Amino acid sequence: DAGITQSPRYKITETGRQVTLMCHQTWSHSYMFWYRQDLGHGLRLIYYSAAADITDKGEVPDGYVVSRSKTENFPLTLESATRSQTSVYFCAAGQGAYNEQFFGPGTRLTVL
Amino acid sequence: TQLLEQSPQFLSIQEGENLTVYCNSSSVFSSLQWYRQEPGEGPVLLVTVVTGGEVKKLKRLTFQFGDARKDSSLHITAAQPGDTGLYLCAGAYRYNQGGKLIFGQGTELSVKP
Numbered sequence: 001d002a003g004i005t006q007s008p009r010y011k012i013t014e015t016g017r018q019v020t021l022m023c024h025q026t027w028s029h030s031y032m033f034w035y036r037q038d039l040g041h042g043l044r045l046i047y048y049s050a051a052a053d054i055t056d057k058g059e060v061p062d063g064y065v066v067s068r069s070k071t072e073n074f075p076l077t078l079e080s081a082t083r084s085q086t087s088v089y090f091c092a093a094g095q096g097a098y099n100e101q102f103f104g105p106g107t108r109l110t111v112l
Numbered sequence: 113t114q115l116l117e118q119s120p121q122f123l124s125i126q127e128g129e130n131l132t133v134y135c136n137s138s139s140v141f142s143s144l145q146w147y148r149q150e151p152g153e154g155p156v157l158l159v160t161v162v163t164g165g166e167v168k169k170l171k172r173l174t175f176q177f178g179d180a181r182k183d184s185s186l187h188i189t190a191a192q193p194g195d196t197g198l199y200l201c202a203g204a205y206r207y208n209q210g211g212k213l214i215f216g217q218g219t220e221l222s223v224k225p
Contacts (some may be wrong), residue, residue: 098143
C-alpha cells in the first residue's frame, strides 16, 4: 500500500528551466494539495484540487501550474524556475468530513 | 488572515520530562488535527479532534480540543528520543473550504537521551 508517492525525491535545476514534480496516490481521495515548506514559513499551500479537472489557487501560486486529468495524479510544474522556488515540496491527498490529509515523502528542489 | 499560532516554536528537553504544546486561534474550527514530521519525511497524521472538550490519548501523547473549539494542546508524558520531530496542528473550518486546512507554524521538539 504505497499511499502517496512523489518523484523525483531530489532535483537540482537551473534558473529559467521548466521543472515538473509528480504526485500519485493509490487511493481515490477527492482532494489533492501541493505545499512548499521553508524554514520560518511552515507549510504554505500552492494549489489544490477538489476533483479531476478542478483546481484552485492556494496561498502562494505565482510561478506554478497544476493539472489534474486523472484523480490519482496531480503534477506541479514550475514554468521558469527561480532561486526563490528552492524548497521542499509536499503533495497531500485528503477527503472526509474532517479534511484529514495524508502526505507524500516530499521533493527537495534546489534551483541554482 | 486566518491563523493558528503554536507555542513554543522550539523545545529541547531531556528524556523522561513532560511537555505541552499549544495551538491557539481566534477562529472556531469544526475539527483540529495534529501531525508529526520527522526529518526528510512528510507530516504524518496523529489524531483528529472534533468535539469541544474532547480528549484523545495515543500512548504517552494526550490531545485536547478546547471547549470553544478555538484551541488545542498536545501533552507528552515521559518524553523519549523517538518523540523528536516537528509537531504541526491544523484546523478545518465548519464549512468545507475545498478540503483545505489551516496549519500552525509548528513546534520543533528535541528530546535528548
